[in-house]
Amino acid sequence: MLALASLGEMAPLKFGLVGTGHWAQIAHAPALATTEDISLTAVWGRDPQAAAALASAHGATAYSPASPAGDIAAFLDAVDGVAFAVPPDVQAPIAVTAARAGKHLMLEKPLALSPASEDELVAAVAESGVASVVFFTFRFRADIRAWLAEVTARGGWMGGLTGWFGDSLMGSSPFNTPWRRDKGALWDIAPHAVSLLWVALGPVIAVTADAGPADVSHLILHHEGGTSSTITVSQHGGAAAGFETYLWGPSGRSAVPAGSGDPVPPLRVALGELAGNIRSGQTAHPCDASFGRDVGRVISEAQRQLDARNPRRGGR
Numbered sequence: 001m002l003a004l005a006s007l008g009e010m011a012p013l014k015f016g017l018v019g020t021g022h023w024a025q026i027a028h029a030p031a032l033a034t035t036e037d038i039s040l041t042a043v044w045g046r047d048p049q050a051a052a053a054l055a056s057a058h059g060a061t062a063y064s065p066a067s068p069a070g071d072i073a074a075f076l077d078a079v080d081g082v083a084f085a086v087p088p089d090v091q092a093p094i095a096v097t098a099a100r101a102g103k104h105l106m107l108e109k110p111l112a113l114s115p116a117s118e119d120e121l122v123a124a125v126a127e128s129g130v131a132s133v134v135f136f137t138f139r140f141r142a143d144i145r146a147w148l149a150e151v152t153a154r155g156g157w158m159g160g161l162t163g164w165f166g167d168s169l170m171g172s173s174p175f176n177t178p179w180r181r182d183k184g185a186l187w188d189i190a191p192h193a194v195s196l197l198w199v200a201l202g203p204v205i206a207v208t209a210d211a212g213p214a215d216v217s218h219l220i221l222h223h224e225g226g227t228s229s230t231i232t233v234s235q236h237g238g239a240a241a242g243f244e245t246y247l248w249g250p251s252g253r254s255a256v257p258a259g260s261g262d263p264v265p266p267l268r269v270a271l272g273e274l275a276g277n278i279r280s281g282q283t284a285h286p287c288d289a290s291f292g293r294d295v296g297r298v299i300s301e302a303q304r305q306l307d308a309r310n311p312r313r314g315g316r
Contacts, residue, residue, distance in 0.1 A: 012039040013275055015106075016063075016075055018094055019085030020045035020054045022174035028085045028106075031267035033058045037275045044075045076101045081131075081278065083271070084108050087179040088187075092117040099124035104278050105132040106271060109191040111292045113183070115300050118293040125289045131277040133270050133285050134292035136195040140266035140273075143257040148199050150254070157249040160201055160229035162193040164244075165237030169215065184215030185233035186306070187299060193231045193245065194221065194295050195287070196256070200247055201227045203294075209302035211310055219302055 015038050017028050024045075032040035040058050045051035048064040055062035063075040072094060076082070081104035084091045092112035095105055105125065111134065112118045125132050138144045151157065166189060168175035180188050198204055206222040212234070219231040246255040270287070277285060285291075 010037075010279075012037050013080045013104075013278060014039055014041040014078065015081045015083055015271075016040075016042035016044060016079035017054075017060075017083050017085065018044050018075075018091070020047060020050035021085065021177075023108075024085035025054060027263040027267055028083050029054055029058055031264045031271055032083055034264075035268045035271040035275070037279070038081075038271055042075055042078050044070075044072065072097060073101075076103055079103060081106065081274070087177070089113050089117075089179065092121055096121050096124045099128045099130050099132075102128055102130060104130045104274060105289065106274055107132060107134045107289060107292060109134055109136055109195075109292060110187055110296050110299060111289065112296065113187070115293075115297060118296045122289050122293045125283075129283060131274055131283050131285070132289040132292075133274040133277075134287050134289060135267060135270050136192055136287050136292075136295075137263060137266050138192055138196050138256070139199070139287050140269040141257075141259055142269075143259050144196070147254070147257055148196075151200055151247055154251070154254075156251060157201060157227060157247045159227055159249075160197050160245065160247045162197065162229070162231040162233075162245040163242075164189050164193060164231075164233045165240050165242055166233075166235045167237050167241045169235040170238060180235065184217065185235045186215070186217040186302060188235060190217060190219065190231055190233045190302075191295050191299055193233065194219075194298050195291075196245060197221055197223075197229045197231070198295070199286075201229055204298050207298050207302050207305075209305040211306045217302065217306065219298075221298070 015032050017024060032038055040060050042061050043051050043055040044063040048066040051062040051064045063070040076098055082098045083106035088110045111121055202223040202225050204221045205224050208220040210218045214236045216234040221229045246253045
């Protein structure tokens with residue numbers, strides 16, 4: 001009987017990247033190209049020139065609707081897993097197709113822009129038995145994981161607070177993209193904060209939302225067990241741009257470490273854990289598609305409340 005090959009003797013998992021924009025270039029492509037047991041072998045993008053340029057930079061094959069045999073089916077046939085760096089309304093239908101084709105998924109938040117689309121994606125993942133991870137950046141930073149372990153072990157917290165004031169919707173930021181202008185900070189950065197506070201204080205069972213000017217959103221999260229926390233986000237922070245999260249209680253405050261803004265190291269961790277699940281046949285992960293949907297439901301309910309209070313806000 002032949003012995004099973006060790007990991008070092010196995011061919012790396014072939015991953016394709018959907019997307020060619022700024023986030024694909026600075027995060028996903030370099031992380032995919034430098035993660036153990038993963039090989040970036042394919043890039044799919046709607047712009048054939050951008051797909052060719054990014055693929056060439058990493059020794060991968062380019063696919064696009066305008067190239068020969070460049071449809072999604074041909075792209076999926078060439079890979080074991082797919083990483084996404086596209087807007088959520090583009091990600092969701094392609095991810096459903098990929099899952100149904102048996103491809104494992106490295107997803108971005110939010111999964112989609114509607115509960116129905118999120119449910120369809122989660123169902124496709126479950127029915128196909130593929131592994132999935134959603135890249136909630138903070139959840140894959142070693143310093144924040146250590147902080148979460150410490151605060152959850154200590155317990156006794158009365159609440160938490162997040163203030164995140166970015167500037168990606170100002171001026172010429174490469175993140176000033178149409179979907180972010182349409183959906184604002186609620187959909188862009190609040191999911192990260194919800195994901196973090198969910199672990200620190202317990203599952204979120206309800207949300208109360210209100211709005212300020214521009215894309216300012218205020219959320220009160222109601223956690224299982226009775227604790228509450230608050231989130232205020234905006235991508236019009238300007239000179240006030242910055243991020244802080246802390247828990248508070250009788251023992252004082254505990255703040256999330258500031259850390260580095262480089263997305264590649266935590267994305268390597270996420271990809272490594274996805275690859276580990278693929279190799280072991282596991283599908284569950286603390287940040288899998290099902291958890292992504294749970295966070296998405298909080299955001300969707302907040303959006304519903306904001307729309308009811310201020311219909312003139314126009315999608316935000």
